[in-house]
Amino acid sequence: MSVTAIGTYSHESHDGAARFSAPLIYIAWDEHMIFAAPVVLPLSLDTTIEQLQKKVLPQLYGQHPDFARIDWSRVQWFRGSTMFTPKMDGTLASQGFGHKSVLRLRTPGLEGLRGSCG
């Protein structure tokens, strides 16, 4: 039994995809922790990486002084802990993302405020 209980007990997840307007995607910019935690957004899986880069990420991270310095050709993209090479016009779905996937980007050479990862 997957819970210590007095009788049979099972419960569906409170956070199945059907309960949200769009699948949830967690997004993080590694080594930039003035954004204290990764964030969660409802995001259509038809969103392309390019749309994400041009529309979503600037809203989330544009206020960091490092953001304008990002060399997008050198960005490393991660799905969870797995690095992948994105097709810029490929959708999130086509690159393996689903409800509650984590997308992390790492920007080598940019390590936050004075190298503090802040």
Add this chain to the structure above:
Amino acid sequence: MDKRVEKKKLDIAKRYAAMTNDLHWETSYQPMEKVYPFARYEGIRVHDWDKWSDPFHMTTDVWWHQQGEKERRLYAVMDAFAQNNGQIGVSDARYINAIKLIVQTFSPLKYTLHRAFANAARNLPGDALRIATQFQAAEELRHSQHEQHAASIYNKYFNGLHETPRWYEQAWYLAPAKSFAEDAASAGPFELLVAISFSFDSLLSDALFVPYMSSAAHNGDLSLVPASFSAHSDTVRHKALGIEAVKFLLQQDPLNVATVQRWVDKWFWRSFRLMPLVAVLQDYMVPKRVYSFAESWNEFVEAPVNALFAELASYGLKKPAGWEQACDAKNHLSHQTWNAFYGYGDALAFHTWVPGAEELEWLDRKYPEIFDHWYRPRLTHYAQLEAAGQRFHNHALPMQCQVCQQPMIFTEMGSPRWIAYRETQHDGQHFHFCSDSCETIFSNEPDKYVQSRLPSHEILHAHRGDKLEDALRSSIAAMGVVIGQDNGSFDGSVDQKNFEEWGGGQDMKEAQL
């Protein structure tokens, strides 16, 4: 019916026996398991309840008498504080934010624990444990009430205290406390005992009480000091009770050891995940500081826990699984938590600020290995933005751990560079955790934690396509927090302005000169 006591004075052991033993009897026309339906399902085996007695031999009349005395002293001090306008004498109005955080988190948490212990007192099959847990139920309730009474004088004069129970139910940053208490309250009675009396009270409560009492006294808060003292004297008893109860369970059956170890692993970690709230109080929120969080961790947790587990090793119990991670994180907790609070400063019900120059030096002295490199640049950056009139705000909803419900702000052991991510699949869905220990807790009982109501997700359940930017702030406003008045920057706040107009903090300033 009261039991007739034969002689006027019995010695303490006889008295205890006379006053308690008849509380237990074997049933005749109903099976015992129907009277104690929760006694066995957790897998704890107890063969002889007579082997355990309350180490304090506390009986209800003694308890009543002691608590009555304490109550009289406590309310005498609190009344005197109120009559003398004590709120004006605290070190600085920033200090009140420490009280807000305590009353928003720990007071309602203790209220839930009161209910949990009342339930355990009904359902534990041993009479001595039933009595002890009944006392703890009453005491958790008292502590919750005392703190709220002690804070009520501040509620007359300061913002951020007016609807604390409602915020506890709903606010994102209070979810770790609420989920902790509800996890304990929905566990079986033996797990509750190991969770609270042992793991929280015995291992970690001194790191909450002792430094906080010193800080409160040092900052002129003579309203919360006596409340904390009174509570601490009970908690000392809960600690001893927790240790004795755990030893008893370990001795009763070798098969209990694995179960108790699993609970200790779980509840040490869940209790540790409340420590960020304590750490920011000590390192960032009290204007006149006493101990750093790391210092109090060393003194009140690390040393005593090492000593305790050296003793418990002979019972087969090992230190909790997350121990090394916790001892590493003690240096980072307060900085990472204050960073999150500051960034989400308009989605709280208290004020935030950037520490002043002297405070930054203090932090550097207390955390010489790490502060300058990892944490000072963030604070300097925030200060520069404030000076330019552009306070930093983080508006996106934070990802939260499925188990402890903290935002995912904690870094890997040994590396403040990387946020720790753990992930598992259950029933075709991803679940995310802040740590190995939280992942293990989930994996042991996934059906319990798939039900977590993570505040960010709750907000998104209701969300249908409008702007998300202000979702967290709006959720706080919807629960009665007045944006910009109950929260936001301390500088320029109504609290700050009023306190200055009342001539607040003068005594402290003169004392410093």
